[in-house]
Amino acid sequence: MDAHFEPPVALGAARELVEPSLRAAVDRLDPKVRRVAAYHFGWEERDGSPGRGGGKAVRPALAVLSARAVGADGTVGVPGGVAVELVHNFSLLHDDVMDGDEERRHRPTAWTVFGRSAAILAGDALLALAFDVLLDADRGRDAQSCLASATQELIVGQVYDLEFENRLDVGLTECIAMAGAKTAALMACAASIGARLAGAGPAQIEALETFGRELGLAFQLVDDILGIWGSPEVTGKPVGADLRARKKSLPVVAAMSSETTAGAELRALYAGEKLHTDADPQVVARAAALVEEAGGRRWATDEAARRLAVARTAIANAGLDSSATRDLLALADYVTQRDH
């Protein structure tokens, strides 16, 4: 992972295109609900003063680029970008409540500031709003259909993620399926929703969907690697947070399901009591070393590269606009090599 890898220009441009509509949509919410959402997005602090901005807005960028990829203006993808970003943030708000996560993007999570009920209700409002914003778009029906399927997959992904917490026998196949549902499905929708709104044909939509899905898995693999070996400044989480939480992330499950002595030792560590929020740093370091020794890091790095290659190939020969394709590829490189 390169240090100081610069965000591609298309990411900023897409955010500038989508954010005004996203803010306008959220501004339509009741003030008490809007306040929670605006805090969560990073637009406001808890006292209502201006915030320092939010996430990278990768999904809105994919939506805008997917419209451009099929020859339409980027603005055609904007309602799609707003909708997928709303669904993404609905799921973050609810997941943080369910997982009890207290920090996100270096800030206290919304439920810790406003309470669990307020965060649940704000998430509900964003989900309903996502379908609402597509009502006025031409060809919104097809976009809504992809959004509805992706939302159901997202929910199922969280169901399995929570279930995995209580199991030690999680297999690699089901772990990949979980990540596919929890992360890749909405990325697939984001990467094709602009093309859908532009009325593209099925072959181009499918190519963009494959791009988004494979990129989503590569992204999750990189995220999981950072969750173990990333520095706190990069991840916004404490060192080894995923290991302390005994999270069954992809590199961990790959290591555990390897038939190695390191894998067996890692399983024993996860089954015991030594790994926890306040665990001895040496125990956390040992767990990380075991994942590496059992081949979990290697596998995850290779698998991310393989997924990224499949993503690249999917859009290389689909007759898409060449400038948009370049931007999509740059975005893919960025989100899978990020150091932040």
Next chain:
Amino acid sequence: MDAHFEPPVALGAARELVEPSLRAAVDRLDPKVRRVAAYHFGWEERDGSPGRGGGKAVRPALAVLSARAVGADGTVGVPGGVAVELVHNFSLLHDDVMDGDEERRHRPTAWTVFGRSAAILAGDALLALAFDVLLDADRGRDAQSCLASATQELIVGQVYDLEFENRLDVGLTECIAMAGAKTAALMACAASIGARLAGAGPAQIEALETFGRELGLAFQLVDDILGIWGSPEVTGKPVGADLRARKKSLPVVAAMSSETTAGAELRALYAGEKLHTDADPQVVARAAALVEEAGGRRWATDEAARRLAVARTAIANAGLDSSATRDLLALADYVTQRDH
């Protein structure tokens, strides 16, 4: 309230029309999510064995009757009936988690059986599904738009309901606004969604919406009266449950905001420590007597009758189908005179 008031024939007929589609929609969910939803609907017990059925399905009946009211076949309203029932049950699942309610329809609530996260996720799934089921309907856009607005109102209603729990100065106007958002908005959507799907004109849609909104408020007033004076067999809740929970229901707020000594005593009782889940039955009985003495019961009964009259008038002269209008009026009488 008459004893043994029989449900109107139209209620059963509409349920028979809507339930197969409702079940088919829920069956499309992932099995783990579907299981929670099927338990919540009363279709299954916690072990997956057949349940004894669910709620009265008033909203689906309104949807079907509103299609018939504008001259269409009742089946035209079915996707609308499914969608409003899904949104209604999404809100019940989430509200029970937020309110910590452990019983609904004489059964343990879903979160007490499957856990809070499972209930939140099942609610999320039903909300997304509600928009999904309207995608294939002709004129689904207008129906979705009314559903999206009603959902936002529903959410805001719950925000205020929760806020009221921590306040003693709740005014009658804001309490009516809360009930309007939490109950009446979705009833207004239910009572007009079939007409929207049938492509009715704005005057008929508005008449049906007014009918649903006023009926929704009358329904809530009756529900609040039952919450204080209803028997447990009727309400499915322990005697005086709303008073034990120090709920700011409409009759209570009416009593508290009356300038009477009984109202002042009731305020003091709500501000103190004597009213709680295990309170002395005499204290609960005293609170109920104070609501009555301060005119809260009288006001709520009169207000329900007044709202019901407005509802009736709204559809009396709107050029609606006379047989459907008769069924709507019978349904309105039933839900506001129910003894169960």
